[in-house]
Amino acid sequence: MQHLPILIGAALGWLAIAIAACGVGFLLVSAHTFRRFFAAAVPAPARNEAVTLLKPLYGAEPRLFDNLATFLAQTHGGPLQIVLGVQRADDAAIGVVAALKAAHPQTDIELVIDATVHGASGKLSNLINMDRVARHPILILSDSDIAVAPDYVAQLLAALDAPGVGAVTCLYRGRGDAEFWSLMAAAGVSYQFLLGATFGVAKRLATPCMGSTIALRRETLDAIGGFARFADVLADDYAIGASVRALGLEVAVPPMLVTHACDESSADALWRHELRWAATVRDLTFWPYVGSIVGLPLPVAVLAALYWPAAGVILALAAIFARWVVVRSVDAAVGRPVASFGIALLHDFAAFAVYIASFFVRSVDWRGATLTMKQDGRIAAATEH
Structure with a gap:
């Protein structure tokens, strides 16, 4: 012994x-x-479909204005509505949205301020409140800390058009916005998470659906029960993807990257x-x-x-x-x-x-x-x- x-x-x-x-x-x-x-990435031509972008917000994150502005600088040729939502009348993001509207007066920008709670997930409560003003048949939702390239919408619509596809999600890399600790976070996102996620997708070992982007048609969202179905789910993005796949549809992951802005300012964060x-x-x-x-x-x-x-x-x-x-x-x-x-x-x-x-x-x-x-x-x- x-x-x-x-x-x-x-x-x-x-x-x-x-x-x-x-x-x-x-x-x-x-x-x-x-x-x-x-x-394997290929250029995607501009499209003309009517699209609503959903962006739930919480606070004035570093570079929030710049990140949101990338969604307005799209090559997309059709109607593009962006719906931004907060749950508090004193949320600092409201000032950023006001500046965004002033800088882009011709853009269809809606701000929803609604404190109604629909479940334990604040993000999903926000999305449910925002969804009532979404007008277009194609919805693209993404987290507040995401920045994108000018062909973002075109790439998503091309992927969504593929036979059997019910939703499209995006892999993402990190970008440090707050010095050392945010660079640590960005390294983890880019050199660990992104690497493993890409391997899983390429080898068909993983079926992700990520908050970085979820693009789907209104009828698909309705068929899975709408956002309200996920109001008490922590990994709502994953659950949305699982529900889409339960309909017999695929969640596509095209070879494109969006940017996740990391703003961790301390080791604790x-x-x-x-x-x-x-x-x-x-x-x-x-x-x-x-x-x-x-x-x-x-x-x-x-x-x-x-x-x-x-x-x-x-x-x-x-x-x-x-x-x-x-x-x-x-x-x-x-x-x-x-x-x-x-x-x-x-x-x-x-x-x-x-x-x-x-x-x-x-x-x-x-x-x-x-x-x-x-x-x-x-x-x-x-x-x-």
Whole structure:
């Protein structure tokens, strides 16, 4: 019995070596898959369909005006309505919307201020309130912290036209808007999440539907029960996609990127955001989430070095090289560096801490509210963490 701790330690060391080795291979294969996936992108011509853009807002985020303005600078040739919504009459985003209207007087911009609550999700309550003024048959909803290219609407409509497609969603890269901690967040989005999501989509291992963008027709939204059906769901974007697929329709993911603006200004903000995201993914796809540890070979290799120093150091160096390949591949697709290579490596260790902590969390912070996570993927208001 006295040798049991040594045997357990050795077994864990070998397990860490195996995970790290698999992780190095995964990063290299994923980088190759990433490059091939986005190499398939083709230009989309301007379209003439009538489209409503839905943008639920909360507060005056950094660069909110600039992010929203990208949705108005579209090559789209048809009617384009943008509906912006807040739930408080004193929300700082209202001033940004006023400036947006002044800068674009010819654009069809609607602002909805409505405090009506329809469920535990503030975002869905906002969307339900906004939806009553949406006039057009094609709806494109996206989070407030998203910026897009001029052909965004054209690309979505082209993908939505494909046979059997009921909705379209978009992969996204990060952009740091608030110095160091936001750059850490952007590195995680771009060099970890985006890489894994692209691999899952390209290999048909994942069927995502993301708040970065969900484009669908009004009849499809009505067929899945409208926004009200998801008012008590934490991962409402994922649930919308699952409901569309339940109709026998596909959620398409075209080879295009939108930008997620990261505004984390502190370590605490970064921790809360990434922990909420990780706990959500854990509840949605538990075993794939358990296996996602292969995407973090560097911290696992460092742990392996505690038991088997030579193998651990070799694997750590291999993991650093593999992450460098990932960073180069993603930055090439984005057109500029998302974050420094040092920040990318540092985020690997932060992500490993989040991964471990996520298995012990049952409530999350969302826009200042604490929400309790239920077993069926639904949420309820909570009074404490």
